[in-house]
Amino acid sequence: MTPSSGISAVQNSINTTKENRSIGFEFRGDGMEYFKIWIVNILLTIVTLGIYSAWAKVRNNRYFYSNLYLDSDNFRYLADPITILKGRLIAVAALIGYYIMSLFLPIVAGGLAIALLFAIPYFINQSMAFNHRMSSYKNIQFRFKGSYGQAFMVIYVWPILGILTLGILYPLALLKANEYFVRNSAYGTSKFDFNATYKDYGMIFLTAIGITIAVGLPVALIAYFVPAFSVISSLLYVAVYFAVIIYVVVSFTNVFYASLGLIEHKFEANLTMVATAKVILTNLFLTIITLGLYLPAAKVRMTKYICSCLTMHTSGSLDNFSAAEKENISALGEEFGQVFDFA
């Protein structure tokens, strides 16, 4: 029997029974195990003067993707280190060229910076496409296919409108960006959907502003009339600032997943402010007292926590997705994005 006839036999026997289940995402990585991979990555990157960084990136990503499980199947990261190295070398050369240019011929460099501004939507599209194509689940790759025009709108036009309207349209700008990135993403041939509304996003902003005013104003007033209070008040500001940030991050993550759909399948995220704050503060504290050595374990703890809050509500089997046709996208788009700090 040849492999191809074997495959057609498998396709014929696809199980099409309807089943509605709630499946949790699970991250099976371990802080100590990842620390070892991470420290070896850094050492080899230093010793090879940065060349190894491409292999390090692949090993890092493989660790996080391969340990992410949904319905007892894991995700995979597929990029080839050589592809990433090529992209990185070109991007670093361009960066050095740009630095020299900005010192030697500032006018030309200025022109290049403007040209780069117009190239950014293209690079972001390329980077998204590469990252999606290099991610797979159940041996089916993800896909991203965006258009330059739409990317330009969500990267520049909507945020600028958000600022010009003094923030009133800013939630809409964020919404448009998420819509653009999700709706142009696909798992195999199946497109993702996103159905959040302006109201969902706007409410999060309003609540955040509400908390800030409700706590900030009284504190500012007390501090104004009782100068001795000013030390405590600055601490209070830091606490409120932190709480508002946590609130915004948690709410947006939950709304994002609740709005996400893949054909008839739905998603849900149940992050809570208390648990998220606990993870962030623990990570920050341990990272500082270990002078950064806790960084890899911190990344694992955060990933574990977020994954433990994610659920997929399936409607029917997850066996029926089919792969999209092959396409080739260079790693250059992605690496340009990283070096020029806009990814």
Next chain:
Amino acid sequence: MLIEGIYLDGKTSKRNAARLEVNSNHKITAIHLTEQQKILSFEHQSYVVESRLGNTPREITFDDEQLFVCDNHEEIDKLITWQTSNSSNQYSWLYHLENNSKLIFISTITTVILLYGIVVYGIPSTAKLMAHNVPYFTSAQLFSSLDILDETVFEPSTLPAKRQQEIRTLVAPYLSNHKSLQPKLEFRSGMEANALALPNGVIVFTDDFVNLTQTDDELVAVLFHELGHLTQKHMTQRIIQDAMLTIMVIFITGDVETFDLVTGLPTLLLDLTYSREFETEADTYALTLLNKHDIPLQSFVDAMTNLENYYLKENEGKVLGTVNDFFSTHPKTSERIILVETFKE
């Protein structure tokens, strides 16, 4: 030999319980689909065994995106050792390095020492070398940088023309001693009391600063400090150092997304540490020149003390003073005065 696992054909997301068949010649011959009771022949297919990484499942990829996944690390490792032409062989030493506690301990110590060395010695000395020797950087003259500052922060000076001329005459001999830097003194207002040196040799005194100084010697002391920045090409060095620091952080964290508080804060602190080192270098240069021209070192101390009092008054009522010290681009005035004391000896 049969290895239990999962088979995915790469065309659909259907997961199939499967057994990988390896014959007595250590060749992969077939995959048995246990539920369908089917056997897929793999006699003539090329395949790649992905390298081992932590406790993640083992993957073997075949032609046409077919994939076999299993958790049986021992059997797969055997399979790898039997085949010599496989690229996974070169990766297995990585797995062993990552799982040897002694080697990890040594790696950690080595990495910390190397990073310390790079940050404290490597980056500054490379930047210094580059700033002084690479022709592009040496001739790098941001000819329009004063124009940019004029458009953004500076206003024309309101000092009387007579006073400006007095100061120009005062500093002329010292500037002509530094002809190679093409130094040029300019007066501006619109900023707090400050003196700064731009890479193309322009030294700016703000009106507030000139009014603050009580003697000509204080002006000369600060001028020497700025000439120190110019001679040692500090601005160029700092640009190079920041670029190297950024690239290093990207390489360590692997991506820009983790460029958050945890990595961003140390990067900022390092940049400020570099900045304070430059200030101390410029101070030392200024003191050397003051000695050379028989100007009392006390004039430098007076200038610094005046500036500090000025800023204390400006920032009166603002808290977070200690935090500002931590995030300052300049060393503390008390430290700078101690430098003068040690320099005298």
